[in-house]
Amino acid sequence: MDFDVHLMHHERCTLVRVQGELDVVSRERFEEALSSVIDTGAPTVVDLRQVTFCDSTGLNAIVAAHRRAAERGTPLALLSPPQRVARVFHITGVDRYIPVYETLREAIGALPVPTAD
Numbered sequence: 001m002d003f004d005v006h007l008m009h010h011e012r013c014t015l016v017r018v019q020g021e022l023d024v025v026s027r028e029r030f031e032e033a034l035s036s037v038i039d040t041g042a043p044t045v046v047d048l049r050q051v052t053f054c055d056s057t058g059l060n061a062i063v064a065a066h067r068r069a070a071e072r073g074t075p076l077a078l079l080s081p082p083q084r085v086a087r088v089f090h091i092t093g094v095d096r097y098i099p100v101y102e103t104l105r106e107a108i109g110a111l112p113v114p115t116a117d
Contacts, residue, residue: 002019002020003018003019003020003021003022003025003026003029003030004018004019004020005017005018005019005029005030005033006019007033007036007037009042010108012043012108012111013042013043013044013045013075013107013108013111014037014040014042014043014044014045015045015047015079015104016033016034016037016044016045016046016047017047017050018030018046018047018048018050018051019050019051020050020051020052020053021051021052021053021054021055021058022051022053022054022055022057022058022059022061022062023053023054023055023057023058024055024057026058027057027058027060027061030058030061031061031064031065034046034061034065034068035065035068038065038068038069038072038074038076039072041072041073041074042074043074043075043076043077043111043112044065044069044074044075044076044077045076045077045078045079045101045104045107045108045111046062046065046076046077046078046079047079047080047104048078048079048080048081048082048085049079049080049081049082051081051082051085052082053084053085054081054085054088059088059089059092059094062078062094062098063094063098066097066098075111075112076098077098077099077100077101077107077110077111078095078098078099078100078101079100079101079103079104079107080100080101080102080103081100086100
């Protein structure tokens with residue numbers, strides 16, 4: 001399966017939909033997409049439901065994006081990685097400090113409510 005990434009804007013966040021393999025080949029494109037969203041300051045939900053594989057470079061890209069988001073005070077969450085990808089997150093401990101949600105509703109519901117200035 002070819003890699004693809006789509007940005008979808010929701011009233012509470014930007015949804016980054018990822019398809020295919022997160023690996024050394026797709027890392028740069030994935031990082032560019034995530035950086036562009038994080039730099040806007042919008043809360044970010046990374047939809048991993050259609051990710052078929054994630055190697056260490058993909059994992060590092062997610063960790064780096066989370067670090068970048070945290071530095072900017074921007075919430076970042078992961079959405080429903082397939083079992084074999086979730087297992088990698090669990091083994092490496094990533095799921096202990098990056099929130100992972102089973103449904104989009106749960107992910108969006110966990111985001112801070114925007115306040116009127």
